[in-house]
Amino acid sequence: MECILFDLDNTLYSAGLEVFRLIDRRINGYMIEVVGIPQDEVDDLRRSYWKSYGVTMQGLMRHHGVDPEDYLSYVHDVNLEGLLRPDPELLQSLQSLPLRKAVFTNSSLDHSERVLAALGLSGAFEEIFDIRVAGYLPKPYPEPYHVVLDRMGVSACRCIMVDDAQENLRTAKDLGMGTILVGEKAPEPWIDVAVPEAVGVPRVLGYWA
């Protein structure tokens, strides 16, 4: 293996930390206040867009003419102070990986940089690939994976994807990548190994030795 790609939200910090829930609330707020969708339709719409397009934003772009840049800056406008703090143990763990490291996220570059700074991980990754890399098509669509691999100059079989979303790992495996789930071990055949937290990644690299 040559390269390892990390998802950001709920992967580099714990899902229990409420950060993603704040973003989630901003998404609802955007749909109601900016797009003008009645509050009682929001949950159903989000579910259907998730199912059809992987992220809410794609449905809002396709069916409501939403400007993706406006959406991205609105929903990621959350105060991370007090929620995330430096994680020196994770930094050390990342630095111990004998692989090239990049972030591959469905969020925005701004948000990623803020999260990495709050975690004390700025500079730990050679590149951040955000939702913009393939015209706002998110994981688990294969398009952004292809762009990321191409820009890293690495073939899929030399690359590992780390993510808390099983579906995102499914595409990675379809393309020939190694897969690490952050979360409870799942029986899905496209998940090679699982770790409870990203800090445990070095301990499972032996799988590819």
Ligand SMILES: [Mg+2]
């Ligand atoms: Mg995630």
